[in-house]
Amino acid sequence: MKTISEKTIERLIIYRGLLLNLVSDKVKNIFSHQLATMTGFTSAQIRRDIMSIGYSGSPVRGYDIQNLIKSLGEFIDGEEKQPVALVGLGHVGRAVLDYLKGRRPKLEITASFDDDPAKVDRVFQGCMCYHVNDLEKIIEKENIKVGIIAVPADEAQSVAERMANAGIKGILNYAPVKLNIPSGIYVENRDMTLAVEKVAYFARTASE
Amino acid sequence: MKTISEKTIERLIIYRGLLLNLVSDKVKNIFSHQLATMTGFTSAQIRRDIMSIGYSGSPVRGYDIQNLIKSLGEFIDGEEKQPVALVGLGHVGRAVLDYLKGRRPKLEITASFDDDPAKVDRVFQGCMCYHVNDLEKIIEKENIKVGIIAVPADEAQSVAERMANAGIKGILNYAPVKLNIPSGIYVENRDMTLAVEKVAYFARTASE
DNA sequence: ATAACGCTGTTATTTTTTTCACAATTTAAT
DNA sequence: ATTAAATTGTGAAAAAAATAACAGCGTTAT
Ligand SMILES: NC(=O)c1ccc[n+]([C@@H]2O[C@H](COP(=O)([O-])OP(=O)(O)OC[C@H]3O[C@@H](n4cnc5c(N)ncnc54)[C@H](O)[C@@H]3O)[C@@H](O)[C@H]2O)c1
Ligand SMILES: NC(=O)c1ccc[n+]([C@@H]2O[C@H](COP(=O)([O-])OP(=O)(O)OC[C@H]3O[C@@H](n4cnc5c(N)ncnc54)[C@H](O)[C@@H]3O)[C@@H](O)[C@H]2O)c1
Numbered sequence: 001m002k003t004i005s006e007k008t009i010e011r012l013i014i015y016r017g018l019l020l021n022l023v024s025d026k027v028k029n030i031f032s033h034q035l036a037t038m039t040g041f042t043s044a045q046i047r048r049d050i051m052s053i054g055y056s057g058s059p060v061r062g063y064d065i066q067n068l069i070k071s072l073g074e075f076i077d078g079e080e081k082q083p084v085a086l087v088g089l090g091h092v093g094r095a096v097l098d099y100l101k102g103r104r105p106k107l108e109i110t111a112s113f114d115d116d117p118a119k120v121d122r123v124f125q126g127c128m129c130y131h132v133n134d135l136e137k138i139i140e141k142e143n144i145k146v147g148i149i150a151v152p153a154d155e156a157q158s159v160a161e162r163m164a165n166a167g168i169k170g171i172l173n174y175a176p177v178k179l180n181i182p183s184g185i186y187v188e189n190r191d192m193t194l195a196v197e198k199v200a201y202f203a204r205t206a207s208e
Numbered sequence: 209m210k211t212i213s214e215k216t217i218e219r220l221i222i223y224r225g226l227l228l229n230l231v232s233d234k235v236k237n238i239f240s241h242q243l244a245t246m247t248g249f250t251s252a253q254i255r256r257d258i259m260s261i262g263y264s265g266s267p268v269r270g271y272d273i274q275n276l277i278k279s280l281g282e283f284i285d286g287e288e289k290q291p292v293a294l295v296g297l298g299h300v301g302r303a304v305l306d307y308l309k310g311r312r313p314k315l316e317i318t319a320s321f322d323d324d325p326a327k328v329d330r331v332f333q334g335c336m337c338y339h340v341n342d343l344e345k346i347i348e349k350e351n352i353k354v355g356i357i358a359v360p361a362d363e364a365q366s367v368a369e370r371m372a373n374a375g376i377k378g379i380l381n382y383a384p385v386k387l388n389i390p391s392g393i394y395v396e397n398r399d400m401t402l403a404v405e406k407v408a409y410f411a412r413t414a415s416e
Numbered sequence: 417a418t419a420a421c422g423c424t425g426t427t428a429t430t431t432t433t434t435t436c437a438c439a440a441t442t443t444a445a446t
Numbered sequence: 447a448t449t450a451a452a453t454t455g456t457g458a459a460a461a462a463a464a465t466a467a468c469a470g471c472g473t474t475a476t
Binding site: 018078091096098148204206 | 214217218221222225226246247248284285286290292298299300302303304306307308311312314315353354356376377378379380384386392393394396398399400401402403404405406407408409410411412414
C-alpha cells in the first residue's frame with residue numbers, strides 16, 4: 001500500500017470525526033462536495049483522500065456514511081484497542097484525561113504517572129496513577145505504544161527517553177521543548193505558545 | 209514584501225523560542241547547521257526562512273543570536289503589544305492562562321470570560337473574568353484582535369460568531385468543532401482527539 | 417598581502433501536495 | 447431501451463514546499 005502523508009491522515013481523522021457527529025437515520029449518503037463545504041477543503045481533495053484508503057463511493061449516491069466511517073476507522077485505528085500512557089497529572093494532564101475519556105472506543109488512557117505523592121496510587125477518571133519510577137515496568141507489562149507528555153518542560157526530555165526505552169512508538173508532547181529521541185519514534189508537539197503566536201501573527205497581518 | 213507561508217511562520221516561531229532558551233554570554237553566534245541539528249530541519253531550509261524575514265547573517269560567523277532574536281521578534285510580534293481574550297475558564301482555559309503568563313512580553317491575556325457565576329468578576333492570574341454577555345463590549349473597548357476559545361463544543365460556534373462581530377481577527381480554537389465564520393478571520397484548531405489519533409496511527413504503523 | 421576556509425544568500429532543481437478537468441459510471445426518468 | 451443528470455475516480459497540470467548546489471564573501475592564518 002502506498003504510504004499516506006501526515007496531512008492526509010489529519011484530514012481523514014477530521015472526516016471521521018465529522019461523520020460521527022452527523023450519524024442519523026435520515027441521511028444515509030454524503031457527497032464529496034458536502035464534505036468539502038463542511039470542512040473547508042476542496043471536493044477533489046476529499047475524493048483523493050478517500051481513494052487513498054481504498055474506499056469507494058458510488059456515482060450519483062455518493063459515499064455511504066456508515067461504511068465510510070467503518071473504513072476510516074479500520075484505517076485510522078487498526079484492529080485492536082490501543083492503550084495510552086499519560087505522564088504528568090497537572091492542569092494539562094487532567095484536561096487531556098477528562099477529555100479523551102470515552103470519546104474514541106479504540107483509544108484509552110490506561111495508565112498515568114506522576115511523581116507527586118498526593119497523586120500517586122490514586123485513581124483519576126478510572127485511570128490508575130502510578131509513580132513515575134514504575135514507568136518502564138507498567139508500559140512494558142501493558143504493552144503500551146502511545147505516550148502523552150504533560151510534565152514541566154525540564155522533565156520532558158527524561159520522560160521521553162524512558163518512554164523510548166520502554167518501547168513507546170509515538171509521543172504526544174505538550175511540553176515546550178524539542179525532544180531528542182531515537183528516530184523511528186513519532187513525535188507530535190503541541191506547543192501552546194507557538195499556537196498563540198501564530199494566531200496573533202495572522203490576526204495582525206491580515207488587517208494590514 | 210512577499211507573503212510568508214504558514215509553515216514558514218511556524219518554523220520562525222520555533223527558531224525564536226529555541227534561541228530565547230540558549231541566550232548566554234558565552235555564545236554570541238550560531239550557524240544554520242547548528243539550528244538544523246537542534247530543530248530537525250535542514251540548514252538550507254533555515255537559511256531560506258531567515259532570508260525571508262530580511263535578516264542577514266555573516267559568512268564565517270553565522271548569525272548574531274541577539275540580533276536574530278530581535279529581527280524574529282519584530283517580524284512575529286510587530287511593534288505593539290497584542291492583548292488576547294480567553295473565553296471559558298475550565299481546565300483548558302486555566303491551563304492556557306497559567307501557561308502563557310509572562311512567557312511572551314508582547315502577548316498577554318488581558319480579558320477572560322465565562323458564564324459561571326462562581327468565576328465571573330473574579331481575577332485569575334491577574335486577569336479579570338467578565339461575564340460572557342459583556343464580550344463584545346470589552347473586546348471592542350480594549351481593541352482586542354486575538355481570541356482563544358475554551359468552552360464546551362456546543363458553545364464554541366456562538367462564541368466564535370460573537371468574537372467575529374466584535375472585530376477579532378484570529379481565533380485559537382480548542383473545542384473539537386469546525387467554526388463557521390466570515391473569511392478574513394484566521395482560525396487555528398487544536399483538537400486533542402485528533403492529535404492523539406494521529407500519534408496512535410503513526411505509532412501503530414511505524415512498527416509494521 | 418594573500419590564500420584557504422567555511423559560511424551565507426540565492427538560484428535552480430526536485431519532490432510533494434493540491435487542484436483541475438473529464439471519462440466512466442450509476443441511477444432515475446421517459 | 448434510451449436518455450439525462452450528477453457524481454466518482456483519476457491522470458495531468460499547477461502550485462507549493464523542500465532540498466541541493468554553488469558563487470561570493472568575510473575572516474583567519476600564514
Ligand atoms: N501545550 C499546551 O497547551 C500547554 C498549556 C499549558 C502548559 N503546557 C505545558 O505542559 C506541561 C504541563 O503543564 P501543567 O500546567 O499541567 O503543569 P503542572 O505543573 O500543573 O503539572 C505538571 C505535573 O507533572 C508532575 N511531574 C513533575 N515532574 C514529574 C516527573 N518527573 N515525572 C512525572 N510527573 C512529574 C507534577 O507533579 C504535576 O502533577 C508543561 O510542560 C507546560 O509547559 C502546555
Ligand atoms: N484541545 C484540547 O487539548 C482539549 C482538551 C480538553 C478539552 N478540550 C475542549 O476544550 C473545551 C473546554 O474544555 P474544558 O475541559 O476546559 O471544559 P470545562 O467544562 O472544564 O470548561 C468549560 C468552561 O467554559 C465555561 N462556559 C460554558 N459555556 C460558556 C459560554 N457560553 N460562555 C462562556 N463560558 C462558558 C464553563 O463555565 C467552564 O468554565 C471543550 O470544548 C473541550 O472539548 C480540548
